[in-house]
Amino acid sequence: MALDNIWVFSQVADGQPTTGTLELLTKARSLSAQVSAFVAGEPGDAASVLGDHGAAKVYATGDLAGALPGVAVAAAMQAVIDQGDTPDLIMFPQNYEGRDVMARLSVKLDRTVLTNSTDVSVDGDAVSVDTPIFGGAKIVTSTFTGERPFLAAFRPKSFVAEGGAGAAGEVIAAPVPDLGSTGGATVTAVHVEETSGPKLDEAAVVVSGGRGLGEADKFALIEDLAKALKGAPGASRAIVDAGWVPYSYQVGQTGKVVKPTVYIAAGISGATQHMVGMKGSKNIIAINKDKEAPIFGVADLGIVGDVHKVLPQLLEALQSRS
Amino acid sequence: MNVIVCVKQIPDPALPGELDPSTNNLKRDGKLILDESDSYGVEMALQLVTAAGGGEVSLVSMAPNDETSGLRTALAMGAAKAVLVSDASLAGADALTTAKVLAAATKRLGDVDLIIAGTESSDGYTGTVPEQIAEVLGLPSVTFAKTVAVEGGVLKVDRQTEAGYDEVTCSLPAVVSVTAGVVEPRYPSFKGIMAAKSKPLETVTAADLGVESVSWSQQITTVTDAPAREAGEVIEDDGEAFNKIVQFLDNLKVI
Numbered sequence: 001m002a003l004d005n006i007w008v009f010s011q012v013a014d015g016q017p018t019t020g021t022l023e024l025l026t027k028a029r030s031l032s033a034q035v036s037a038f039v040a041g042e043p044g045d046a047a048s049v050l051g052d053h054g055a056a057k058v059y060a061t062g063d064l065a066g067a068l069p070g071v072a073v074a075a076a077m078q079a080v081i082d083q084g085d086t087p088d089l090i091m092f093p094q095n096y097e098g099r100d101v102m103a104r105l106s107v108k109l110d111r112t113v114l115t116n117s118t119d120v121s122v123d124g125d126a127v128s129v130d131t132p133i134f135g136g137a138k139i140v141t142s143t144f145t146g147e148r149p150f151l152a153a154f155r156p157k158s159f160v161a162e163g164g165a166g167a168a169g170e171v172i173a174a175p176v177p178d179l180g181s182t183g184g185a186t187v188t189a190v191h192v193e194e195t196s197g198p199k200l201d202e203a204a205v206v207v208s209g210g211r212g213l214g215e216a217d218k219f220a221l222i223e224d225l226a227k228a229l230k231g232a233p234g235a236s237r238a239i240v241d242a243g244w245v246p247y248s249y250q251v252g253q254t255g256k257v258v259k260p261t262v263y264i265a266a267g268i269s270g271a272t273q274h275m276v277g278m279k280g281s282k283n284i285i286a287i288n289k290d291k292e293a294p295i296f297g298v299a300d301l302g303i304v305g306d307v308h309k310v311l312p313q314l315l316e317a318l319q320s321r322s
Numbered sequence: 323m324n325v326i327v328c329v330k331q332i333p334d335p336a337l338p339g340e341l342d343p344s345t346n347n348l349k350r351d352g353k354l355i356l357d358e359s360d361s362y363g364v365e366m367a368l369q370l371v372t373a374a375g376g377g378e379v380s381l382v383s384m385a386p387n388d389e390t391s392g393l394r395t396a397l398a399m400g401a402a403k404a405v406l407v408s409d410a411s412l413a414g415a416d417a418l419t420t421a422k423v424l425a426a427a428t429k430r431l432g433d434v435d436l437i438i439a440g441t442e443s444s445d446g447y448t449g450t451v452p453e454q455i456a457e458v459l460g461l462p463s464v465t466f467a468k469t470v471a472v473e474g475g476v477l478k479v480d481r482q483t484e485a486g487y488d489e490v491t492c493s494l495p496a497v498v499s500v501t502a503g504v505v506e507p508r509y510p511s512f513k514g515i516m517a518a519k520s521k522p523l524e525t526v527t528a529a530d531l532g533v534e535s536v537s538w539s540q541q542i543t544t545v546t547d548a549p550a551r552e553a554g555e556v557i558e559d560d561g562e563a564f565n566k567i568v569q570f571l572d573n574l575k576v577i
Contacts, residue, residue, distance in 0.1 A: 013485075068481075068490070070453055070465065095484065100465055103417075103453035112416045112540045115448045132548060134339050139546050140346070146539025184462030184493035193486040205576055229576065241503030247468075247482050253447060262576055264567075279551060283574060285567055291556070298551045301570050305559025313564035318577060321568075 002122055003032040007087040007149075008055065009073070009101055010037040012046045019202075020093040022053045022161035024154060028091055029054030029165055031122060036087070036169075038077060040069045040097065043171055051169035053161060058169035061176050066186040070100025072176045077101070078108045080174050081149070089120070089127060092153040102151050104182075114142055115153040116253075129154075135272030136279055156201065156257045157280065193246050198232050200249065205231030206260045208251055208278070209239065212267020212288060212307055216244035221311045222266060228318045234258065236268045252277035267307045270295030287311070323374035323472065325367040326428050327401065328439040328455070329360040331385045331392030335444050346542040347414040348445060354385060356392035359440035361399070361507035363500050366470055367438050368400045368508075374472065377435070378402040382427040384420060386413055388525055397518035398510030405430055409527040409536075416538035417446075421454030426531035428459070430524075436477070437497045441466055452499035463497040464490050468504050 006028040010021040017025075021037070028035045037055035039046070047058045061076045077090070090105070092098035094116055106113045117129040118139075128143045129152050144150040200206065207229065209222035219239070226233040234256070235249040251258055253276040263281035268274060270286070270293055278284070279298055286299035287310050296302040303310055331354035333339065340349045356364075367379040381396050381404035388408045397404060405427045412423065428437060437459075442449035456463035468487065469480040477492040482501055492498075510518070528536050557563060571577045 068464065071457075071463065074457075096466055096482070099449050100453050100463075103450035104457045106418050106450065107421070107454050107457035110418070112418055112538050113448065113450055114540060115417075115450065128543060136548050137550075138341075139548050140542055141544045141546070142540050143543045144539060145541050181460045182457065182462050184496060185464050185490055186492070187481075187488045187490050189489040190483075191486040191488070229571070237502070243503065246486075247501075248485070254442065262571065262574060283570075285570060291558075296556050297553050299556070300554035301566060302554065302556035303559050303563045303567065304556060305563055309561075310559055310564050310567075314567050317564055317568050321577065 003088045003127065005034045005085070005087045006032040007036050007038050007090045009090065009092045009098055010039045010050060010055070011093065011097060012039055012041060012043060015044050015046060017046050017049050018093070019161060020095070020156050022049070023157070023159040024091045024093065025050065025053035025055055026162050027120065027159040031120070032088070038073070038174065040064060040073045047171050048168035049163070051167050052163040052165055054165040055169040058171045059174040060171055061174055064176065066188070067176065067179065067183060068100070068185050068187065069097045070104050071179055071182050073101045074104030074108060075179055076174045076176045077105055079177050081109070087149045089148070089150045089152065092151070094153040094155045098153050102153055106151055109149070111149065111151050112144070112146060113151045113153070114144070117152050117154045118158040120152060120154070132276070135275045157259055193248055195248070197227065198230070200232040200234055200251070201256045201258055203232035204261045205229040205264070206234050206251070206258050206281070207231055207264045207266065208234035208236065208268060209266050210236035210268030211238045212269070213239070214308070218308070219244055221307070221315070225264070225311060225315055228315055231260070236271070236274050265295050265299070266311060268295055269293040270298070323371055323377040323435050324380070324433060325370055325377070325436045325438060326380045326382060326431055326434050327360065327363045327367045327396070328424050328437065328452070329364065329381050329383050329392065329396055330357045330443045331355065331383060331389050332357045332443060332445040339445070341545060345414060346545055350386055354389045354392050356395040357440065357444050359442065359444050359502055360396070362502055362504050363438040363440050364396045364399050364401060365505045365507040366500055369505060370436065370470065370472060380404065380431045382424050382431070383407070384412060384423055386410065390523060393523060394518045395510060397521045397523070398514040399508055400514060403522040404524070406523060406525045407528065407531065408525050411536050412528060415536065416540055417448040417450045418454055419536055419538050421451050421458055423528055423531065423533050424451070425455045425458040426533050427526070430526070430531065435494050437495070439497070439499050441499045441501055452497055456497035459497070461495055461497050462492050464492050465499045467498050467500045470498055470500065470504070
């Protein structure tokens, strides 16, 4: 029994499926003839793009009416499974919503979860996923041994999204059943942080700052340099936790995974948590005053120096060229 | 207001991690410390109880070898009591089993208004346990909280999202997972450290909690070395190093 039926938990933002969703659908259709997208909310026009990436069926919960996605989508998924569409594998993105839906569903179905994965493979009846550990130094391959459906979450950019699969997916309503005692949480307001310039996880150049900047005001150096290079500013978890910049700037295991052409790490020592999010960059430049910093172990060009001196000089040199 | 905090005791993250070659489980036989991610939850719980004007903070944890040093740290911060589930059959347990065990452990502590956990541990980082505990207990949950308050018996949370944050209200009892940095964890005082030594800490097994079948349906098949990324040129800044960066960027045609 190979994988005959795969579901992908699919996220739609501003009427379009997220890149992560399309990555998972592309991988799913390479493994299984039958692929369905399961959308939190209304798919709208996204059904055509979802279909083009392999989703013949698009289950949609409809408006969640303020419920948090984790509990609501898991309940809707269970209802569809109870009605007889039983997937072999459900793929989730390794992000907030993906993790929450998977966690709730794992208890409902009494299934284990495998998270932080970067690949999935099928060998006869065995379905395995690869998970990097110790900051990517080792790869652990784990095999599901229990009943299907298997539940797995994948890191962003584990697969490459490709369209061309076919027509728009058939939209099927998968309403959220009564959540009973678990439905006590309600979203009362949504706040979106304004950003300008390219998106952090799509930019060709990313300039990230860390604790080595010394103080919050100095993050302006990072923003100015990112702007001069038409890139996006990023941050280590240390300065996000310290409140210098919003979470949306965070690069790393618990933040964004980036794979730009050039990644510049300024005042970042290179904790495992950070390396996981940027080690896939094509070129890495690191500036740090500690020559023992782990970041130099992955840098193509390492500058042992003071970011407060090097960054302004670099910025001036770049501006004088344009 | 009674708050339970789920805490994990982990190998010191500053030391290189190691897998047991016979089981492929992460080695946890050395001294374990309180996961820093959980110190935020402990601090948050202490602040909520103080703001409510009464009640106490209790801890639940699961660890091999009766390890209690991390729990003593959280008790020294001000938690009142703890339940430790220590059971050899739980070595290498998956997130679902962990959630079932911790959920059962919370029931041993009586009525509770709020259960707090970190968003993910620093050593395993599966990140599903808080939400799984909520489902096992049939409770609502708010994950990735960056601020938490209780007003008029209702939980009010600013919940981090990919795009910004959501304001969420939630009935109690509930489960909340808190992000690192949500509050500044206090350092245990000398008085707190001394007091922690005599605070109640009960050690139980999975069977004591009525969790009978402890098995999980995943198995590590292989562990391989990932291809290493080669380090490139490292130079000391002599005042002209920025030129090297300009040249590097120029060669890549990004400027």
